[in-house]
Amino acid sequence: MxxxxxxxxxxxxxxxxxxxxxxxxxxxxxxxxxxxxxxxxxxxxxxxxxxxxxSTPFPDLSNPEAMQKFFLQEVQQGEELLATGDIEGGVEHLSNAVAVCGQPQQLLQVLQQTLPPQVFQLLIQKLPSVSQRLVGSAAQSMPTSAGLAEDDIE
Known part of the structure; x- marks a missing residue:
């Protein structure tokens, strides 16, 4: 032993x-x-x-049904990711939802009341880049064959 x-x-x-x-x-x-x-x-x-x-692809901006479906999907995914602890992923999806929302100020007020301050701050910081991506995707989906060159669009 x-x-x-x-x-x-x-x-x-x-x-x-x-x-x-x-x-x-x-x-x-x-x-x-x-x-x-x-x-x-x-x-x-x-x-x-x-x-x-x-980089979640945005739907066709001229289709209200697709936009509403995308909005609801992004809010749901954002909430699920935040609940599982994936803060960055949740903020990404929520910022996509705010970008396509018809009334973003009201949605931001609701999110400010429901999200922790750090998460809401990340969301605010993320919004400009998501908005630029949304504008870029809208510009790509616009038909330029109607007599306008891409340089003419401001």
């Missing part, structure tokens, strides 16, 4: 060996000449994936 002290010494030794192993390989990884380059590429790839993932 192994005594308690022998067992605790063996456990401490195993812990130190594991810690040494971690330190050695972390040092080896960080001293790699291409470590920073690989890290930057990985972060850039993650950022681009996130930005393309979060």
């Amino acid at each position: 192994i005594s308690k002290s022998t067992f605790s010494i063996a456990a401490a030794g195993a812990g130190l060996c594991f810690l040494g192993y971690c330190i050695y390989f972390d040092h080896k990884r960080r001293s790699d000449p291409k470590f920073k380059q690989k890290l930057r590429e990985k972060r850039k790839k993650a950022r681009t994936e996130k930005s393309t993932k979060s």
